[in-house]
Amino acid sequence: MPLPKQEYMSDVWKDGIFANKVVFCTGGAGTICSAQVRALVHLGADACIIGRNVEKTEKAATDIATARPAAKVIGIGAVDVRRPDDLATAADRCAKELGGIDFVIAGAAGNFLAPMNQLSPNAFKSVMDIDVLGSYNTVKATLPYLVESAAKHRTSGNAPSPNGTGGRILFVSATLHYAGTPMQTHVMAAKAAVDALSSGVAIEQGPRGVTANVLAPGPIAGTEGMERLARGGEERAATMKMVPLGRWGGVKEIADATVFLFGDAGNFVNGDVLVVDGGAWRTQSTL
Ligand code: HXC
Numbered sequence: 001m002p003l004p005k006q007e008y009m010s011d012v013w014k015d016g017i018f019a020n021k022v023v024f025c026t027g028g029a030g031t032i033c034s035a036q037v038r039a040l041v042h043l044g045a046d047a048c049i050i051g052r053n054v055e056k057t058e059k060a061a062t063d064i065a066t067a068r069p070a071a072k073v074i075g076i077g078a079v080d081v082r083r084p085d086d087l088a089t090a091a092d093r094c095a096k097e098l099g100g101i102d103f104v105i106a107g108a109a110g111n112f113l114a115p116m117n118q119l120s121p122n123a124f125k126s127v128m129d130i131d132v133l134g135s136y137n138t139v140k141a142t143l144p145y146l147v148e149s150a151a152k153h154r155t156s157g158n159a160p161s162p163n164g165t166g167g168r169i170l171f172v173s174a175t176l177h178y179a180g181t182p183m184q185t186h187v188m189a190a191k192a193a194v195d196a197l198s199s200g201v202a203i204e205q206g207p208r209g210v211t212a213n214v215l216a217p218g219p220i221a222g223t224e225g226m227e228r229l230a231r232g233g234e235e236r237a238a239t240m241k242m243v244p245l246g247r248w249g250g251v252k253e254i255a256d257a258t259v260f261l262f263g264d265a266g267n268f269v270n271g272d273v274l275v276v277d278g279g280a281w282r283t284q285s286t287l
Pocket of ligand 1: 109110111112113114118119120121122123124126127130174187224225226228229
């Protein structure tokens with residue numbers, strides 16, 4: 001019997017397309033990443049979400065598990081993506097308890113608004129370390145499992161496989177560095193490096209069937225970032241005017257893009273950046 005349709009679900013999604021797949025997601029308790037994982041779980045995946053805060057991460061895992069009866073969702077807290085050993089332990093536990101790792105979302109990020117001349121070197125380094133080193137550590141810890149998954153899900157010549165998809169990495173980046181954003185120099189530097197990291201992984205691991213892509217969300221309603229950037233009604237209206245589509249996006253739209261990239265529809269997409277921002281960055285007013 002088909003599952004009831006949820007508010008984060010589009011008609012194009014098909015029940016069970018991610019059955020027997022496992023997603024490993026850092027920053028998984030955050031608004032955007034939890035919606036991405038929830039969508040994959042709804043469509044059949046099991047999941048392991050990683051976070052720094054134990055209580056928040058475990059609560060998010062319990063909540064995501066309600067997306068599908070019998071879904072297995074593990075929340076592993078007290079993991080700092082800056083520490084490779086934490087991630088290696090988490091990846092091994094995920095594979096042991098859920099049977100492998102087919103998809104990775106590198107979503108953990110650090111951010112605050114500050115002009116570059118007022119940043120301490122340690123403040124700059126903290127964001128670089130969380131975003132860049134953290135993404136690298138995430139790929140490094142999960143790559144053996146992704147290679148294994150890709151081998152199961154590819155035919156000769158990396159052609160589409162009847163077994164579905166596997167061996168896919170998605171980095172969550174931003175558009176802040178395309179045109180430049182005041183008070184975000186540290187994040188611009190970090191996200192540019194994340195984009196480059198993805199390109200390197202895509203060309204090196206592509207021959208093994210592992211793909212790497214970047215998803216760059218624009219202004220998304222209900223996120224911590226937008227709450228901080230636009231608190232009042234006037235600020236909200238001003239930021240919406242900067243978007244050619246005249247509105248902020250919803251987490252559902254990020255979840256949909258994730259389903260596209262991890263599903264069969266995204267089979268030949270590798271080393272790419274998918275911007276989901278209503279065209280905002282093209283107005284030079286990046287959010
Ligand atoms: C200036 C700051 C600061 C601030 C922290 N620091 N907050 N400097 N302005 N608001 C400095 C500290 O003084 C310290 O430097 C250094 O950063 C490290 O701080 P710690 O407290 O030790 O924290 P740490 O555990 O290293 O984590 C750093 C953190 C993190 C980046 C602040 O806690 C964090 O990311 N929090 C927010 C998470 C978040 O917003 N995620 C959503 C991302 S959304 P000194 O020199 O004093 O030692 C996104 C989309 C874009 O990225 C949205 C646009 C806004």
